[in-house]
Amino acid sequence: MYIVGIDIGKNHHEASIVSPEGKQIGPSLRFATTHKGADSLMSFIFKNIGNSPCVFGMEATGHYWYPIYSFLKAKGYTIYVINPIQSDSLRKMYIRQTKNDSIDSFLIAEVIRFGQFGTTSMGILEKYLTPENIENAPIDELFEITKDKSHNRLTKAKAISIKEAAADTFGIKIAQDAFSFQLKQLIDRMNFLDKQIEALDCQILEYYEKFDCYLHTIPGIGMIAAATILAEIGDINRFKSSSALVAFAGIDPTVRQSGEFSSTHNHMSKRGSPYLRHAIFLAATTRSFHNSPLNAYYKKKRDQGKHHLTATGAVARL
Template identity: 40%
Template sequence: MRKFVESYDHLEVGMEATGHYWLSLYTFLLDKKMKIYVLNPIQTDGWRKGTEIRKRKTDIIDSVLIADLIRYGNFLETTLASEDILSLRNLSRFRNYLTQSSSDLKRKAISVLDQVFPEYETIFSNIFGKTSKEILLHFSSASDFEGITSNQLSEALEQFRMKRFAESKIQKLSSLAKQSFGIKYALDSFTIQLKMIIEQLNFIESQIDHLESEIESILGRINSPIVTIPGIGPINAAIILGEIGDINRFSTPAKLVAYAGLDATVSQSGDYISTSNKMSKRGSPHLRTAIFNAAFIASNTDPVFKAYYLKKRAEGKHHFVALNATARKMCNTIHAVLIHNKNYELKN
């Protein structure tokens, strides 16, 4: 770069916040004291559609488009979040990945268990509870329970937390195993899978616990009033704060609603105006899901949100349409609480 400019003083750099690639370059250029504009890819895509007639997309063309947008366009710069907020976003997104992995493993475990001991689930209300998982680590098929000896039972119980509860369940499973129609063909291959799945589940769940502890520690340092809003616990708070970043980026609640993708699409041409517009679903899907979850909880527990939800239902709105309206109200509340940095108060 020194070949083209003598100093960086008057140099401005634009980049898209795409994936994870931009952050390393951003921190490097920031260390050089350079002026940097971080743009949302949606903005550059909109600029492309307004300036490009032909459908062309290469790295060189994208670079020129970004440069032109900075020179001539009316763009909104993406603000880099504080270190704690960025940590919340990273940790909450990774927690989401782990919970999805846990769900995948549970589905696989159920699939295997349905083949080797389909009657097993009738004994437990939750087959992934602590005692059930402890049992499955020792006895993974109907044959294991059917042929269990008193010595094997005693040795296994020594490693269980709730010994009497586990012994009662194992005895019931042993009776069921004698009449089970679980497969016996290639049984070892299935039991190995099941044990490994349970081991992975235990490991992932311990990681999730560790992440949640770290998230709560960061939230304690931030001391945000967002946790006073109904339906927003530590996990939802971490996701929402991490995805929003600096609330001052959103001058109005409507802009936060749009960023969460909770706004309605607009379809109009001449005298035609669509009356059945769908949710745009632009912006952050993590933020949208967290706000939806918060709105659902609040619509059942908080008088104000519940009354608003029921009002929409009384107007003939479908459950999800009413919930979407409640989620937009949740956005407005979040914006007000964060902008004014004041706790949520229930209005009589």
């Protein structure tokens, strides 16, 4: 499975393609945050890897990642959105800690690649704990674990290479029982946190279903997003008008005026609830790229010369 890392920018993005082995495929691509730019990304991918399956990774950089995320989502791709802290941590592993868009897009792809193999690694460690146990494990058994945890992405050759690496490692020859116990404790803790997150999602949905709410039936709004919107708004009657609700979400434009000067380039205020604003803006971005009255309204604003983010903000306020 190839991974396309995208470094997000205000006017341009940078994309790099990385193979399952971590090798960059060709040079990176700088493309504009426009429909033409998004189309050039698709051409870039086809030129380098054809129709081979791929996933995308990008950082949650402000609100600038929403449009390309929505574009790729509409095409059916799997996209992983990561925290910039994750790519920064990986950058520190490199001796030359340079920073540019090309390197950043590669690092973002690497974060996704490590994350995908991380599930497989966790499965192997949970089963064997030490290199000696991996070395002595039947190859068919090891292959079944790698195949299952990687969802059939890894071949038997990878299982063989893991077994060979375990045999070649120095390992830790002292206090093995203590280190194995410590490792098992860490794995159990991570599994416990995963189960807690899953249980929390289930609890959120359970509470949401108790309300006579149909927000999730609106195209572009999932169950968790609907629960977020409902929870953040609370009693809708506490807002005297739709403008008051818009202001609470922080998606109203700022007003810049001094004397006779009045700015025509106002930004979103970003006051109020960040969770509500995130849910609404993401839904607006999704619907702006699908056939719907909201898409028609978005196109109308664009035809009026409005910037993409301004037009999306207008859709969010509807």
